Amino acid sequence: MVRCRGVKRVTIMHACTTLLWLVTCFNGLHAIKIVKFVVPEIIQYGVQDSVILDCDYTYGNRTPGLMVKWFFRSKTKPVYQWIVSQKPQDIGILRGRVDLNYRASDDPLKMYRALRIVKLDTDISGEYICVVSTFLDEDVRSKHMTVFVPETSFRLIQNKTDDDTVNVICAADGAFPAPNLTIATPEKHLQGVDHRVHLVNGRYSAVSSVTLNDADLPSPAEFICTLRIPQAKYAVRKEAIYYPGPISTTPEMPTAADMQLAAAVGSREPNIFTALTLTALSVLFRLLVS
Structure with missing residues (x-):
């Protein structure tokens, strides 16, 4: 008796190939x-x-x-x-x-x-x-x-609280996604900058600030604040010039905008209105007697 083992193996392989082809065709009908x-x-x-x-x-x-x-x-x-x-x-x-x-x-x-x-x-x-x-x-x-959403406001502020230092503040409101704020000079990014971000009604408010010594700054010094939203490939910047030195003592009259603001909030915060009014009267008195 002759055993055809090779023929049996070929038959099984052919059946498997045919089955795979049928499954593929079936899947193709519904893919x-x-x-x-x-x-x-x-x-x-x-x-x-x-x-x-x-x-x-x-x-x-x-x-x-x-x-x-x-x-x-x-x-x-x-x-x-x-x-x-x-x-x-x-x-x-x-x-x-x-x-x-x-x-x-x-x-x-x-x-x-x-x-x-x-x-x-x-x-x-x-x-x-x-x-x-x-x-x-x-x-x-x-x-x-x-x-x-681009920012609705963008500000670069120099706040001098004493004769030897200055606070540089960069602030933005109304942006989405959260913006990145950096403070720099033309020569370098500044170290020790504090960053804060808050989400309000679906928009972000961001503030970056740093305190600098006058002795470490040239006169005049230039500050640059850059707002970036990387996802949108969006960037804007503001520049400001700063002159190191003592706090100015030159009296300044409150502006019309200051007085309008004071009047608007006077019913809620009378101290603001009173303070601005007294300031205006004091400056007027000094101007009259000088």
């Missing part, structure tokens, strides 16, 4: 693949009234249970969901902020795949995750988007 994923990295608040996030995909011959879900910052709960043959839904932080009539395609299996977000603000900054799935397959993409 979901995201082929275009569009989430802008930076958008500027107030410049546009909406933004479109797109998640285009290919699908096979059969798509049982085709569904598109968008998540924000984590995959715990979707902020948008569209099940083919049903109406799209906006959920959570995006409820009432998605144009549910927007169609990214005329293909009935793709038309509501994208998000058109309106009512833009800093609270929708974060990672967006698109999940396209069927009962048989799934594909996922993600990308971070930041709503950038």
Whole structure:
């Protein structure tokens, strides 16, 4: 009797190859693949009234249970969901902020795949995750988007409290994300700078300050404050000239703006109004008798 062991081994290998080919073909019929994923990295608040996030995909011959879900910052709960043959839904932080009539395609299996977000603000900054799935397959993409807000005020202040030192203060309000503030001279960055950042109503206030000895400074000295928001590739700067020396004793009249401010807060803080009024009277008296 002749044993054909080689023939048996070849037959098994051929069967395995055929099975693998059939599985591959079957999966190909139902494969979901995201082929275009569009989430802008930076958008500027107030410049546009909406933004479109797109998640285009290919699908096979059969798509049982085709569904598109968008998540924000984590995959715990979707902020948008569209099940083919049903109406799209906006959920959570995006409820009432998605144009549910927007169609990214005329293909009935793709038309509501994208998000058109309106009512833009800093609270929708974060990672967006698109999940396209069927009962048989799934594909996922993600990308971070930041709503950038330039500062509403930016100040460089020299506050001299005694004859030998000066406090240099750089302050900014109303920015998002949190700005980086640096204080420098044309020759170098200054050491020992204190940095503080606070989030107020979705915007950041930042202050950097340093105290310097007059003896360590040239006369005149130049200070440079730079505000940077790296995510937006945004930077602005302010410069100021400082003359070391004793505190000036030259009397100064309160400005019209000072008096208006005092009048506005007088009902709440009468001491401010009184102080400014007494200062004005004192200066007027000195000018009259001089």
